[in-house]
Amino acid sequence: MNIAIVGAGRRCRAFLEAISRCTFEDLELKVVAIADKNEDALCVRQALKHGILFTKDYNDLFERNDIDLIVELTGDRQVFNDILQKKKKSVRAFDHRTAQLFWELNRISAVQERTEQELVKAKSLYNIFINELMEEDLMIISPSYQILDLNETLSSKLGFKPKELIGRYCYEISHHQDAPCEGRDHPCPLRQTLRTGKPSQTTHVHRGPKGNELFYSISCHPIFEDGEIVAVVEISKDITKDINMQRRMMQQQKLVSIGRLAAGIAHEINNPMTTILTTAMLIQEDLDSDDPIYKELQTIVDETLRCRKIVDNLLDFARQTKPSKEKNDINKIVMETINLTKKEAAFKDIRLGYDLAENLPLVHVDKGQIQQAMINLAINAIEATEGGGKVTFTTRLASSGEAIEIIVSDTGKGIAEEDTPRIFEPFFTTKETGTGLGLAITHGLIEQHGGTIDVKSRMGEGTTFTIRLPIKKGEEDVH
Numbered sequence: 001m002n003i004a005i006v007g008a009g010r011r012c013r014a015f016l017e018a019i020s021r022c023t024f025e026d027l028e029l030k031v032v033a034i035a036d037k038n039e040d041a042l043c044v045r046q047a048l049k050h051g052i053l054f055t056k057d058y059n060d061l062f063e064r065n066d067i068d069l070i071v072e073l074t075g076d077r078q079v080f081n082d083i084l085q086k087k088k089k090s091v092r093a094f095d096h097r098t099a100q101l102f103w104e105l106n107r108i109s110a111v112q113e114r115t116e117q118e119l120v121k122a123k124s125l126y127n128i129f130i131n132e133l134m135e136e137d138l139m140i141i142s143p144s145y146q147i148l149d150l151n152e153t154l155s156s157k158l159g160f161k162p163k164e165l166i167g168r169y170c171y172e173i174s175h176h177q178d179a180p181c182e183g184r185d186h187p188c189p190l191r192q193t194l195r196t197g198k199p200s201q202t203t204h205v206h207r208g209p210k211g212n213e214l215f216y217s218i219s220c221h222p223i224f225e226d227g228e229i230v231a232v233v234e235i236s237k238d239i240t241k242d243i244n245m246q247r248r249m250m251q252q253q254k255l256v257s258i259g260r261l262a263a264g265i266a267h268e269i270n271n272p273m274t275t276i277l278t279t280a281m282l283i284q285e286d287l288d289s290d291d292p293i294y295k296e297l298q299t300i301v302d303e304t305l306r307c308r309k310i311v312d313n314l315l316d317f318a319r320q321t322k323p324s325k326e327k328n329d330i331n332k333i334v335m336e337t338i339n340l341t342k343k344e345a346a347f348k349d350i351r352l353g354y355d356l357a358e359n360l361p362l363v364h365v366d367k368g369q370i371q372q373a374m375i376n377l378a379i380n381a382i383e384a385t386e387g388g389g390k391v392t393f394t395t396r397l398a399s400s401g402e403a404i405e406i407i408v409s410d411t412g413k414g415i416a417e418e419d420t421p422r423i424f425e426p427f428f429t430t431k432e433t434g435t436g437l438g439l440a441i442t443h444g445l446i447e448q449h450g451g452t453i454d455v456k457s458r459m460g461e462g463t464t465f466t467i468r469l470p471i472k473k474g475e476e477d478v479h
């Protein structure tokens with residue numbers, strides 16, 4: 001459509017700009033002529049530069065055949081009326097007010113277009129941020145606990161597509177509950193952020209598929225709109241590895257300090273105790289075993305022996321020196337352990353069984369130390385098992401092929417859930433005559449070999465300890 005403009009001032013410039021921005025699908029707009037009685041008007045030079053016809057008298061426009069539309073932009077009503085009267089019937093005309101409506105509409109659509117472009121840009125940045133850069137689990141949650149959005153890291157962990165989870169409640173998805181979280185293990189950081197309007201952080205303890213503890217650090221950050229919280233960004237991070245590492249370090253530090261303390265006092269106590277023991281036994285020799293004093297002395301002997309056991313264990317602890325490693329056949333060590341503990345087992349009518357993998361590689365270990373670790377596990381298993389029960393020793397190559405697993409399992413009473421995290425602590429015991437050092441020593445010995453020890457237990461069903469000893473490269477000679 002060819003356009004002629006009457007009036008080359010400010011309105012003309014706005015109109016030209018609006019036209020240059022417009023893209024109409026089936027309409028090509030082209031300004032072919034401009035008329036203004038002032039030849040210095042704002043757009044005259046621009047018109048001439050672009051080869052647009054310029055005339056000082058708008059009457060020249062009515063004679064032309066190449067004009068489809070005349071736009072009056074002088075703001076003078078009389079000029080428009082004059083145009084309406086003189087123009088050819090086939091030529092359309094509109095005045096500066098209609099023109100203004102046109103460029104306003106155009107401006108709005110330009111702003112909209114810009115906003116849409118900005119939205120697309122923001123959305124793609126947001127997607128990159130939450131799905132590609134963010135390794136943690138992220139959810140955006142409404143104040144009514146509904147999921148507004150979540151990242152792919154989290155949705156794939158949950159086994160869904162993000163859109164299948166949007167709109168559902170966060171507690172339903174994360175905790176399979178029908179109400180928001182609460183309690184010591186599950187304080188709700190979202191609730192706190194909604195209450196205080198400030199970011200909040202907490203740690204949740206979950207159970208993994210194998211009953212293991214998983215720790216999640218959860219932080220919530222509010223999003224405000226007009227002073228109101230409209231959503232909360234919740235980021236959760238699996239910190240199980242960090243917590244376990246911290247625990248191990250604390251355990252190690254405890255072991256070191258107890259070891260030092262033990263080394264200091266054990267020898268001092270051993271001598272007087274030997275004196276007490278031998279004196280009590282000597283007096284017993286002169287007495288008849290029915291004598292009541294004989295029995296009192298027996299109590300002294302028994303209790304002194306118990307003290308000696310504690311001191312011996314403490315000394316074992318203190319002796320946690322560097323292992324002197326040699327190539328060893330783990331199956332041989334297991335068989336020797338069975339031989340050393342079979343009397344105790346037989347005494348309680350407990351069967352000792354074994355299932356040892358063939359062709360295991362030899363491993364570099366301190367035989368005495370691994371033996372001691374296994375005896376501790378075997379004795380615990382026998383102590384926890386009733387007559388008629390069974391303790392089984394298994395060896396195998398770990399599925400990774402990089403470690404040998406030694407498994408000691410029993411059909412005994414099991415370990416209470418609340419005790420499980422404490423059993424490797426020095427002095428933790430549930431037995432009347434226990435020192436609580438057996439597992440602490442075992443743990444220390446296995447760690448010194450670069451290995452790990454885990455426990456799985458169910459009350460009333462039994463307990464399984466798994467030791468993993470690494471096979472270092474170059475040590476894979478099969479015996």
Ligand SMILES: Nc1ncnc2c1ncn2[C@@H]1O[C@H](COP(=O)(O)OP(=O)(O)OP(=O)(O)O)[C@@H](O)[C@H]1O
Nearest residue numbers: 380381384414423429430434435436437438439463
């Ligand atoms: N196989 C097992 N079955 C059930 N509970 C076990 C088993 N092994 C260990 N425990 C629990 O772990 C605790 C700590 O074991 P640990 O060997 O360190 O000390 P203890 O056996 O009590 O004392 P000590 O080894 O000095 O005789 C035990 O008291 C017991 O409650």
Ligand SMILES: [Mg+2]
Nearest residue numbers: 376380438439
């Ligand atoms: Mg023990």
